[in-house]
Structure formats: C-alpha cells, structure tokens
Amino acid sequence: GVTAKIAPSMLSSDFANLASEAQRMLDCGADWLHMDIMDGYNLNYRLLHKPFILNHCKLMAYLDCHLMVTNPLDYVEPLGKAGASGFTFHVEVSRDNWGELVQRIKSKGMRPGVSLKPGTPIEEVYPLVEGEHPVEMVLVMTVEPGFGGQKFMPETMDKVRALRKKYPSLDIEVDGGLGPSTIDMAASAGANCIVAGSSVFGAPDSAQVISLMRKSVEE
Numbered sequence: 701g702v703t704a705k706i707a708p709s710m711l712s713s714d715f716a717n718l719a720s721e722a723q724r725m726l727d728c729g730a731d732w733l734h735m736d737i738m739d740g741y742n743l744n745y746r747l748l749h750k751p752f753i754l755n756h757c758k759l760m761a762y763l764d765c766h767l768m769v770t771n772p773l774d775y776v777e778p779l780g781k782a783g784a785s786g787f788t789f790h791v792e793v794s795r796d797n798w799g800e801l802v803q804r805i806k807s808k809g810m811r812p813g814v815s816l817k818p819g820t821p822i823e824e825v826y827p828l829v830e831g832e833h834p835v836e837m838v839l840v841m842t843v844e845p846g847f848g849g850q851k852f853m854p855e856t857m858d859k860v861r862a863l864r865k866k867y868p869s870l871d872i873e874v875d876g877g878l879g880p881s882t883i884d885m886a887a888s889a890g891a892n893c894i895v896a897g898s899s900v901f902g903a904p905d906s907a908q909v910i911s912l913m914r915k916s917v918e919e
C-alpha cells in the first residue's frame with residue numbers, strides 16, 4: 701500500500717528565514733519539504749546548499765525537489781551534492797533523454813520522479829513508470845506550474861485516477877491549490893503525496909492543516 705507524505709512547498713515560506721521555516725514545518729508534522737526550482741527564479745535553489753542542510757536546522761528532512769527548468773540534467777550533480785532526496789523533472793522537457801536522466805539521478809543517490817502539466821496526457825508518463833530504469837513517483841500538476849496560490853484544477857483528477865488504477869503502489873504526488881477544501885478530491889482520486897504551499901504557510905495553525913490532509917489521505 702501507499703503511505704501519506706505531506707510536503708509543504710517552501711516557495712510559500714519566508715525566504716529570509718528559510719532554515720527556521722523548514723524546521724517549523726518539520727515540527728508541524730511535515731514528512732517532506734517541497735523545493736521548487738525554476739529557471740530564472742533560483743532563490744530556493746541557491747539556498748539549498750550544504751551549510752543550509754547541515755548547519756542551520758539539523759535537517760534530516762527528505763528534500764522533494766521539483767525541477768521546473770529547461771535542462772534538468774544540468775541540476776543532477778549540484779542537487780545531488782546539496783543533499784536532495786527526490787529529483788522530479790518534467791516530461792515536457794525530457795521526452796528525448798529521460799532514460800539517461802533517470803540513471804544519472806539514481807547514480808547520485810536521489811529518487812527519480814516525473815511531473816506533467818495539466819495539459820499533458822497521462823499516457824506520456826506510462827513508459828517512464830514501466831521503463832528499464834523506472835521513475836518512482838509521478839507528480840500530477842493540479843495548476844499550471846509557476847507560482848503558489850493558484851486555484852486547484854479538479855479536471856486533473858482523471859489523470860490521478862487513471863494512474864492509481866494502473867499502479868496500485870506507485871507514489872502519486874499532486875501540487876497546486878491543495879488545502880483543506882480540495883484535499884478530499886485528491887485523496888479519493890488516489891494521490892498520496894500532497895504538496896501544499898499557501899494553505900499551510902497561510903494558516904494560523906499549520907500543524908492542524910497538515911494533520912487534516914494526512915487524515916484525508918489515510919482514510
């Protein structure tokens with residue numbers, strides 16, 4: 701079976717206090733820390749270096765990195781060195797080299813995942829899940845990638861349902877617009893890894909939001 705992983709998106713955190721924000725999320729019950737890495741907007745990436753991980757917050761956290769970049773291959777080596785745990789690339793930019801990419805990610809000790817945008821058909825990721833070097837997670841984007849605080853797109857749940865039916869034990873992650881009012885839709889469709897930025901960081905009680913989402917997945 702699959703277990704719930706609740707992953708606050710650090711994109712919604714106070715960047716000036718990233719280390720203490722990360723620790724606060726772990727104290728609030730987060731399983732993973734979701735790190736959004738984008739071309740031209742690499743503040744999170746620059747902060748994801750060794751001193752941050754080793755010194756600032758004694759992080760033994762699982763760093764769930766989501767690469768919204770044109771050339772994910774360029775990030776494998778530096779992210780591996782920085783202590784990333786999961787490395788999720790987008791299928792839209794990796795149609796020609798995902799086999800090599802997955803092997804390189806694994807060789808750096810990271811867990812490979814593939815993501816797809818709302819407009820990309822789910823069939824595109826099947827070969828990556830079933831390949832000789834398979835990805836270990838599929839991230840179904842539930843908003844257009846780019847920024848936090850957008851509205852959840854319920855129509856993306858068809859893709860989650862199709863994936864869950866085909867792969868009963870696969871980690872299926874959802875990202876964008878998840879919070880107390882949308883979690884049940886995602887959980888009942890079969891998602892078990894939940895990214896949440898604004899709903900967690902914007903709440904007066906982040907721990908309560910995290911535990912509510914966990915309950916919904918584990919029900």
Ligand code: DX5
Pocket residue numbers: 709711712734736766843844845846847848849850875876877878895896897898899
């Ligand atoms: C969007 C990012 C998300 C974002 C989610 O491009 O991939 O991780 O931070 O933020 P919310 O939960 O506010 O939609």
Ligand code: ZN
Pocket residue numbers: 709734735736766875895
């Ligand atoms: Zn993300």
